[in-house]
Amino acid sequence: xxxxxxxxxxxxxxxxxxxxxxxxxxxxxxxxxxxxxxxxxxxxxxxxxxxxxxxxxxxxxxxxxxxxxxxxxxxxxxxxxxxxxxxxxxxxxxxxxxxxxxxxxxxxxxxxxxxxxxxxxxxxxxxxxxxxxxxxxxxxxxxxxxxxxxxxxxxxxxxxxxxxxxxxxxxxxxxxxxxxxxxxxxxxxxxxxxxxxxxxxxxxxxxxxxxxxxxxxxxxxxxxxxxxxxxxxxxxxxxxxxxxxxxxxxxxxxxxxxxxxxxxxxxxxxxxxxxxxxxxxxxxxxxxxxxxxxxxxxxxxxxxxxxxxxxxxxxxxxxxxxxxxxxxxxxxxxxxxxxxxxxxxxxxxxxxxxxxxxxxxxxxxxxxxxxxxxxxxxxxxxxxxxxxxxxxxxxxxxxxxxxxxxxxxxxxxxxxxxxxxxxxxxxxxxxxxxxxxxxxxxxxxxxxxxxxxxxxxxxxxxxxxxxxxxxxxxxxxxxxxxxxxxxxxxxxxxxxxxxxxxxxxxxxxxxxxxxxxxxxxxxxxxxxxxxxxxxxxxxxxxxxxxxxxxxxxxxxxxxxxxxxxxxxxxxxxxxxxxxxxxxxxxxxxxxxxxxxxxxxxxxxxxxxxxxxxxxxxxxxxxxxxxxxxxxxxxxxxxxxxxxxxxxxxxxxxxxxxxxxxxxxxxxxxxxxxxxxxxxxxxxxxxxxxxxxxxxxxxxxxxxxxxxxxxxxxxxxxxxxxxxxxxxxxxxxxxxxxxxxxxxxxxxxxxxxxxxxxxxxxxxxxxxxxxxxxxxxxxxxxx
Numbered sequence: 060x061x062x063x064x065x066x067x068x069x070x071x072x073x074x075x076x077x078x079x080x081x082x083x084x085x086x087x088x089x090x091x092x093x094x095x096x097x098x099x100x101x102x103x104x105x106x107x108x109x110x111x112x113x114x115x116x117x118x119x120x121x122x123x124x125x126x127x128x129x130x131x132x133x134x135x136x137x138x139x140x141x142x143x144x145x146x147x148x149x150x151x152x153x154x155x156x157x158x159x160x161x162x163x164x165x166x167x168x169x170x171x172x173x174x175x176x177x178x179x180x181x182x183x184x185x186x187x188x189x190x191x192x193x194x195x196x197x198x199x200x201x202x203x204x205x206x207x208x209x210x211x212x213x214x215x216x217x218x219x220x221x222x223x224x225x226x227x228x229x230x231x232x233x234x235x236x237x238x239x240x241x242x243x244x245x246x247x248x249x250x251x252x253x254x255x256x257x258x259x260x261x262x263x264x265x266x267x268x269x270x271x272x273x274x275x276x277x278x279x280x281x282x283x284x285x286x287x288x289x290x291x292x293x294x295x296x297x298x299x300x301x302x303x304x305x306x307x308x309x310x311x312x313x314x315x316x317x318x319x320x321x322x323x324x325x326x327x328x329x330x331x332x333x334x335x336x337x338x339x340x341x342x343x344x345x346x347x348x349x350x351x352x353x354x355x356x357x358x359x360x361x362x363x364x365x366x367x368x369x370x371x372x373x374x375x376x377x378x379x380x381x382x383x384x385x386x387x388x389x390x391x392x393x394x395x396x397x398x399x400x401x402x403x404x405x406x407x408x409x410x411x412x413x414x415x416x417x418x419x420x421x422x423x424x425x426x427x428x429x430x431x432x433x434x435x436x437x438x439x440x441x442x443x444x445x446x447x448x449x450x451x452x453x454x455x456x457x458x459x460x461x462x463x464x465x466x467x468x469x470x471x472x473x474x475x476x477x478x479x480x481x482x483x484x485x486x487x488x489x490x491x492x493x494x495x496x497x498x499x500x501x502x503x504x505x506x507x508x509x510x511x512x513x514x515x516x517x518x519x520x521x522x523x524x525x526x527x528x529x530x531x532x533x534x535x536x537x538x539x540x541x542x543x544x545x546x547x548x549x550x551x552x553x554x555x556x557x558x559x560x561x562x563x564x565x566x567x568x569x570x571x572x573x574x575x576x577x578x579x580x581x582x583x584x585x586x587x588x589x590x591x592x593x594x595x596x597x598x599x600x601x602x603x604x605x606x607x608x609x610x611x612x613x614x615x616x617x618x619x620x621x622x623x624x625x626x627x628x629x630x631x632x633x634x635x636x637x638x639x640x641x642x643x644x645x646x647x648x649x650x651x652x653x654x655x656x657x658x659x660x661x662x663x664x665x666x667x668x669x670x671x672x673x674x675x676x677x678x679x680x681x682x683x684x685x686x687x688x689x690x691x692x693x694x695x696x697x698x699x700x701x702x703x704x705x706x707x708x709x710x711x712x713x714x715x716x717x718x719x720x721x722x723x724x725x726x727x728x729x730x731x732x733x734x735x736x737x738x739x740x741x742x743x744x745x746x747x748x749x750x751x752x753x754x755x756x757x758x759x760x761x762x763x764x765x766x767x768x769x770x771x772x773x774x775x776x777x778x779x780x781x782x783x784x785x786x787x788x789x790x791x792x793x794x795x796x797x798x799x800x801x802x803x804x805x806x807x808x809x810x811x812x813x814x815x816x817x818x819x820x821x822x823x824x825x826x827x828x829x830x831x832x833x834x835x836x837x838x839x840x841x
Contacts, residue, residue: 113171124161244394248386249372252379255405256365259708264346264353267654271318272499275492279315279483280324288483291319294462295328295431300455303477304466306485308659309534309567311492312466313344313435315485319464320433329431336460337428341366345436347658354441360413363432367420374423378416382408421458430461437467439658448476486531493536494526501525501540506547510556517553521560528565534657538570539563541629571663574628575672582626587676589627590664591684593653623653630660689716689731696738701745710739717796732799736787739765766790 279291294302306312319325320342329338343362345354352358368375376383382405389403408416424430432451440447455463467473469484501507502522511518521543529536539560546559564570578586623631631653655661663669677684692713699706713735717728743765764786791799 117165117169117172120161120165124165127157127161244387244390247390248383249375251386251390251403251405252375252382253365253369253372255382255408256361256368258350258352258358258361260348260350260353261358261362261365263350264344264348265317265342267346268313268317268344271314272492272496274495276311276315276318278488278491279319280322288488289481291483292324292328294464294481295325296331298332298481299459299462301452301477301480301482302462302464303473303480303482304464304485305469305473305482306466307530307532308468309532309657310486311489311533312485314533316342316344316433316435316464316466332431332462333429339367339370339424339428339430340433341430342433343435345434345439347439347441347661351441354439356440356442356447357408357410357413359434359440360410360417361408364413364416364420367424367430371427374420377423378419379412421454421461425458425460428460432461432463432465434463434465437465437473438470444470445472445476448473452476452480489531489533490526493529493531493533494522496533497522497525497536497540501543501547504544504547506550510553514553517557521553521556524560528560530565532567534659535565535567535570538574538629567659568663571630571660572669574630575669578626578628583676585622586626587673588684588687589623589631589653590673591670591677592688593631593655593664630656630664632656685716685719686727686731689713689735692716693731693735693738696735696742699742701742703742706739706742710735714794714796717799718794726802728798728802732787732791732796736765764790 282290282292289302291302304312304315306315320340326338326340329340341363343359345359347354350358352361364378368378385405386403393403421430434451437444437448451463451465455461502511507518525536525539525543529539542559542563543556546556551559564573575586623629632655655664664673692709696706696709696713699709717732717735766787788800788803790796791803
């Protein structure tokens with residue numbers, strides 16, 4: 060068998076020998092590779108020397124084994140190959156034992172070689188580790204040196220930092236003081252701008268509206284059955300645009316507007332609408348009174364801007380940039396020049412500027428807060444109703460962050476514009492409210508309860524008839540209840556009460572005429588005087604009064620209230636007892652305290668034919684009602700302190716009365732006008748400190764007249780006074796106070812500078828009423 064394998068072998072050797080030869084050659088090459096580096100090493104360790112010896116022996120043994128294996132091969136291409144194969148086979152068999160011994164030795168050498176290689180490798184690793192430790196040690200030394208250098212410089216560096224900090228502390232304190240001063244200055248500027256938006260009687264209409272009777276108007280917060288009105292609460296929490304409350308005159312629109320704008324349920328619904336955004340509720344109540352701002356767009360926008368900017372002062376500078384800068388410069392000049400006595404002036408804000416400012420605030424509000432406006436009495440606006448209604452309707456539709464609840468009479472101009480807006484007709488919904496009012500006031504009267512026991516059916520019918528005939532007009536029901544209460548006080552029976560009710564007209568103006576005619580003859584002259592005076596009064600508020608002064612004044616009002624009830628049939632009123640607490644708390648009061656029961660009363664009394672009848676009752680009486688009112692105003696001025704800031708407004712009220720006086724007793728008119736001048740001159744001189752008194756003189760040291768002081772407190776404007784006159788007569792000529800100038804010319808023409816006066820009085824209309832009131836229209840002092 061062995062000879063067959065040799066014969067067929069491609070190498071001429073047995074396969075076992077081929078494998079042995081291959082392994083031996085690889086071991087030989089390995090031994091040679093290990094020898095090379097070891098031979099070049101001059102500082103070989105014991106392990107390396109042993110490894111070298113093993114490698115040498117392994118190499119020698121491998122060579123010997125390979126030689127023996129070569130001898131056992133059959134040469135390729137030789138003759139008699141078969142015969143030689145047999146012979147080599149026999150040789151292989153004979154040499155097998157010898158080869159096994161060599162292989163065994165070679166295997167032992169291989170194990171020794173592996174072991175010593177591992178030992179040498181460990182030694183090399185130890186050497187590398189040592190060298191690495193040396194490198195780390197060197198690095199640590201360098202680092203330690205660096206740290207030491209830093210520590211050495213730390214004290215110097217720390218001292219340098221402290222030195223710099225010591226220098227920064229005073230600078231920081233100075234910067235902090237500068238910021239605080241800037242904030243104070245900014246606070247003053249903002250307040251001056253806000254004050255320029257204010258006007259007298261800005262809140263008086265709201266305060267004059269009576270609060271809703273208990274449980275009245277509750278229906279507006281409840282879901283209604285049918286289509287009586289569009290839901291107010293749904294509009295509040297998820298609606299948009301305008302909600303229009305329309306109602307006949309005296310149906311209670313203003314009372315309802317005040318009620319819903321203050322009720323917490325309205326606020327809850329609006330907070331649902333505003334979500335996480337801040338909510339602002341802004342109100343304005345139009346009123347056709349003597350104060351122009353109460354019935355004009357200028358007053359409307361001044362009030363709305365004042366209310367919004369008072370809560371968002373950060374918007375003031377961007378809303379009025381030019382005015383803000385002007386006020387800043389003036390106040391800063393006062394501070395730096397140590398002159399705190401000059402006034403701060405602004406040109407009156409025009410309607411164009413106010414509308415532009417309002418639009419700016421609305422646009423800025425989009426990212427900051429949401430607004431709900433409550434605007435009452437659009438029909439009382441003294442201007443183009445369509446233009447104003449369109450403005451607010453378009454504004455509410457274009458701006459998703461605002462909505463507007465407004466009220467007015469059901470005029471066609473409003474119906475056309477708000478046709479598609481949700482809303483309600485108040486007179487159609489107040490049946491139950493009027494009945495509640497009548498039952499609470501008339502039905503619970505002691506005498507009425509007695510009549511209900513005696514004639515339950517007839518007494519109940521009276522109450523029902525009042526509600527039916529009122530037709531939704533609350534004021535008519537109130538007047539009728541008052542008339543019937545007077546009858547109950549006279550212990551009238553049911554039949555007499557029915558006669559009174561049937562005699563009362565359902566039309567308000569006719570009812571007013573009947574009430575005037577029913578005034579007792581004994582009181583008609585006094586009533587006429589009161590009505591005439593009420594047509595001339597302008598609301599004035601006095602501030603800084605002590606509580607004692609207010610209570611003393613209010614006791615007089617209580618007596619006046621009794622007198623008005625007797626002489627004026629309730630058409631004129633004074634503040635109610637409920638308002639007395641507010642008067643006491645604020646230590647302020649309006650003068651005169653007389654007000655109309657309702658706007659329709661004023662409208663009626665101002666009709667020419669009605670007013671002529673009133674004048675007839677006081678013809679030939681002394682003093683005339685207007686003169687009496689002027690005397691009362693002058694007495695009031697005498698009682699006030701010279702430094703009281705309201706003196707000026709009270710004096711202007713007296714001037715307005717003088718302006719309206721017709722021709723009459725010249726001596727009385729001259730005396731009262733000059734007494735007013737004397738009182739105001741006294742207040743003017745005594746109310747100034749020395750610096751003011753010195754500054755408010757012309758270059759020739761002539762003191763300015765008190766009428767110029769309001770405008771000329773700024774010394775930069777004093778040149779405007781030169782040539783304009785320095786006494787009350789010049790002031791009267793400039794402002795067309797016909798009664799005084801005419802009386803003065805008639806009684807003492809020698810005192811008149813004819814050239815000056817003739818140059819100032821219009822030749823054709825010498826004393827036409829000056830509706831511009833220049834003393835009120837000059838630059839406003841903030």
